[in-house]
Amino acid sequence: MSSVPMRPSPSENPPAQRGLSAGRIVKYLAIALALFWSLAPVYWMLATSFKTELEATRIDPTLIPVHPTLANYVGLGGQSLPFFAFFLNSVISCLATAIIAVVIATPAAYALSRARFRLRGTISYSVLLFRMLPLVVMLAPLYLLLLNVQLLDSVGGLIVGFTTFGLPFAVWMMKSFIDAVPIEVEEAARVDGYPRWQILLRVVTPLILPGLLTTGTFVFMEAWNNLIYPLTFMTTMDKQTLPAALVLTFTGQFKTDWGGMMAASTVTTLPLMIAFFAVQRSMVRGLTSGAVAGA
Amino acid sequence: MSATTLDQPVKPAPARKNAERAPWIDWMVLPTVVVLAVVIGYPVVYTLVLSATKYNMLDMVPPRYIGGGNYQHLFTDPIFWTSLRNTALYTFGSVIASSLLGLTLALLTESLTGWRFRSVRALLLTPWAVPFVVVAFLFRYMYLQNGGVINAVLLDLGLIDKPVLWLNNSYLALPAIMVANIWAMMPFFFLLLSAALAAIPNEVIESARIDKAGTWSMVFQIKLPFLRSALFISSLLMIISNFNDFAKIWAMTQGGPGYSTTTLVVYVYRLAFENFNFGYASAIGVVWLILLLIFALVYLRAVRVQV
Numbered sequence: 001m002s003s004v005p006m007r008p009s010p011s012e013n014p015p016a017q018r019g020l021s022a023g024r025i026v027k028y029l030a031i032a033l034a035l036f037w038s039l040a041p042v043y044w045m046l047a048t049s050f051k052t053e054l055e056a057t058r059i060d061p062t063l064i065p066v067h068p069t070l071a072n073y074v075g076l077g078g079q080s081l082p083f084f085a086f087f088l089n090s091v092i093s094c095l096a097t098a099i100i101a102v103v104i105a106t107p108a109a110y111a112l113s114r115a116r117f118r119l120r121g122t123i124s125y126s127v128l129l130f131r132m133l134p135l136v137v138m139l140a141p142l143y144l145l146l147l148n149v150q151l152l153d154s155v156g157g158l159i160v161g162f163t164t165f166g167l168p169f170a171v172w173m174m175k176s177f178i179d180a181v182p183i184e185v186e187e188a189a190r191v192d193g194y195p196r197w198q199i200l201l202r203v204v205t206p207l208i209l210p211g212l213l214t215t216g217t218f219v220f221m222e223a224w225n226n227l228i229y230p231l232t233f234m235t236t237m238d239k240q241t242l243p244a245a246l247v248l249t250f251t252g253q254f255k256t257d258w259g260g261m262m263a264a265s266t267v268t269t270l271p272l273m274i275a276f277f278a279v280q281r282s283m284v285r286g287l288t289s290g291a292v293a294g295a
Numbered sequence: 296m297s298a299t300t301l302d303q304p305v306k307p308a309p310a311r312k313n314a315e316r317a318p319w320i321d322w323m324v325l326p327t328v329v330v331l332a333v334v335i336g337y338p339v340v341y342t343l344v345l346s347a348t349k350y351n352m353l354d355m356v357p358p359r360y361i362g363g364g365n366y367q368h369l370f371t372d373p374i375f376w377t378s379l380r381n382t383a384l385y386t387f388g389s390v391i392a393s394s395l396l397g398l399t400l401a402l403l404t405e406s407l408t409g410w411r412f413r414s415v416r417a418l419l420l421t422p423w424a425v426p427f428v429v430v431a432f433l434f435r436y437m438y439l440q441n442g443g444v445i446n447a448v449l450l451d452l453g454l455i456d457k458p459v460l461w462l463n464n465s466y467l468a469l470p471a472i473m474v475a476n477i478w479a480m481m482p483f484f485f486l487l488l489s490a491a492l493a494a495i496p497n498e499v500i501e502s503a504r505i506d507k508a509g510t511w512s513m514v515f516q517i518k519l520p521f522l523r524s525a526l527f528i529s530s531l532l533m534i535i536s537n538f539n540d541f542a543k544i545w546a547m548t549q550g551g552p553g554y555s556t557t558t559l560v561v562y563v564y565r566l567a568f569e570n571f572n573f574g575y576a577s578a579i580g581v582v583w584l585i586l587l588l589i590f591a592l593v594y595l596r597a598v599r600v601q602v
Contacts (some may be wrong), residue, residue: 023374023510027403031415034400038419044444045433049431057442104330108325117321123328130335132535132591136563137580140573141341142334164334195318205349225427228560232568243428247546250432258436265429276424279419 072263109174161229177211365578399482431546465555491525
C-alpha cells in the first residue's frame with residue numbers, strides 16, 4: 001500500500017502497482033456491496049421483529065424501529081399456537097437424525113475408506129447415487145411405508161424421512177474425513193501391538209472428532225431446512241416442526257402480522273446460526289477436503 | 296483406483312498382510328446398507344411399481360395395473376412440461392448466477408489476510424445459516440406491494456412509479472424467487488471457491504508474477520483453470536440440491552400464480568398430497584429419477600470419484 005516511490009521488488013511489477021490504487025477502491029466497494037447484500041436482509045428480519053404490527057407494514061419503512069417492542073417475541077410464547085412445542089419438535093427430530101446418521105455412517109465410512117472387500121466399490125457408488133436422489137420420488141412410497149408401520153404423525157417417522165438424505169450424506173462426508181487421516185498413524189499403533197478395536201477407539205476417533213462434529217451439524221442443518229417431510233408426514237399440529245408450522249400458520253395467525261412472523265423467523269434461524277458458526281472452521285476444512293481435494 | 300492405495304508408501308509386506316486380516320471391519324458397513332435398503336431402496340422400487348398403476352388413495356381401491364398409461368398421459372400433460380421448464384430455469388439460472396457471484400467474491404477477497412479475511416468470510420457466509428423457510432418469508436415480506444422495503448426503495452430512487460407486485464405477476468414471480476435462492480446459495484460457492492483459490496500452489500502465482508502477468512490474465516489464464524474442477528463439482532452439487540428445492544418455492548408462492556412457479560417437486564407434491572394421485576405422481580418421479588441419474592453419471596465421470 002505504501003505510496004513512497006520505491007524500486008519495485010521482483011514480485012511486484014510496476015503496471016500491477018499502478019492499477020492497484022484505483023483497482024483497490026473498486027475492490028473494496030465491491031466487497032462492501034457484497035456485505036450489504038448478504039447482511040441487509042438479516043438485519044431487516046431482526047429490525048422488523050422488534051416493530052409493532054402497524055410499523056412493520058408502513059408504506060415508508062423505518063430503518064430502525066421507532067417504538068421497539070418485545071411484544072412479538074412474548075406473543076410467540078403465549079398464543080393459541082404452541083411455538084415452544086414446534087421448536088422442541090424441530091430440535092428433537094433434527095438432533096436425533098444427526099446423531100443416528102453419524103453413528104451409523106461412521107463405521108461404514110471407515111470400512112469404505114480402509115477395508116478392501118469386494119462390494120466396496122458398488123456400495124460407495126450407491127451411497128453417492130442415493131445422495132442425489134430426488135426426495136419427492138420417495139415421498140409417496142415412504143408415506144405408505146410409514147402408514148403401514150404406524151409411524152405417520154410421529155417423531156420416529158420424521159426421523160426415518162430425514163435419514164433418507166442424512167445418512168448418505170454422512171457416509172460420504174465422513175469418508176472424506178477418514179481418507180484424510182494418514183494410514184501410517186494406524187499402522188504405527190498396529191506395529192506397537194494394539195488390537196484393531198483399540199486403535200479405532202483411541203487413535204482414529206480423536207482424529208476424526210472435528211469431522212464427526214461437522215458432519216453432524218450439516219445433517220442437522222439439512223433436516224432443519226427440510227419442509228416437505230414434516231408437511232406430508234405430520235397431521236397433528238402440535239407435533240409439527242418449526243418450518244412447517246411457519247408455513248401452515250401463515251395463512252391464519254400471521255396473515256398480516258409481519259412483526260410476529262419475523263420474530264418467529266428469528267427464533268427459527270437462531271439454532272441454525274449457532275450450529276453453523278460453532279463448526280465453521282472445521283466445516284471449511286471438511287467441505288474443501290471432500291469436494292475440492294477429492295477431485 | 297483408490298487414492299489411499301496410491302498414497303501409501305511401500306511398506307514391508309507383513310504389516311500390510313496384518314491390515315487385511317480383520318474381516319469385521321468389512322462388516323461395519325452393514326448397518327448403513329440395511330438402513331439405506333429400507334428407507335431408500337424399498338421406496339424407489341415401490342415407486343417403480345406404483346408408476347405402472349392407477350392408484351388414488353381417496354378411491355379406497357387397491358392399485359390397479361395399467362402398464363405405461365401414466366407415462367402416456369405424462370407426454371400430453373401441459374403442466375408437466377411447464378414444470379419441467381420451470382425446474383430447468385430455476386435451477387440453472389440460480390446456479391449460474393450464484394456461482395459467478397461467488398467466484399467474483401472469492402477473487403476479490405483473496406488478497407485479504409488474517410482477521411480481515413476471517414471476519415469478511417464469516418459475514419459473507421451468514422445467509423447460509425438462514426433456514427430456507429425463513430429465506431422465503433423474509434423475501435416475501437421484502438417483496439410486499441405495500442410496506443415492502445424493495446418497492447419502497449425503488450420508488451424512492453425513482454426507478455419505478457408504482458409498487459410492483461413481484462410475486463403475483465406470472466412473469467416476475469420465478470425470477471423473484473430466484474433472487475432469494477441466489478442470496479441463500481452464494482455463500483456455498485464463495486466458500487468452496489475461496490478454498491480452491493487458496494490451494495493453488497504459490498510457485499504458480501509467483502512465476503506468473505515474474506512473467507509480468509497482468510491482473511486479468513492472472514485471473515483468466517492462471518487462476519480459473521485451477522478452479523475448474525471445484526467450480527464444476529460445486530455447481531453440480533447445487534444443481535442437484537436445487538432440483539429438490541421445495542421449501543423456498545412453496546413458502547413464497549405455492550407454485551403460483553397459475554403454474555408460473557410450479558417446479559417438478561411442487562407438481563409431484565400437489566399430485567400426491569392434494570389429489571392423492573399416487574400412481575401418476577410416481578410416474579413423474581420415475582422420469583425425474585432418470586433425468587437425475589443422467590446428471591449423476593456426468594457428475595461421477597467428471598469428478599472421477601475415488602472409491
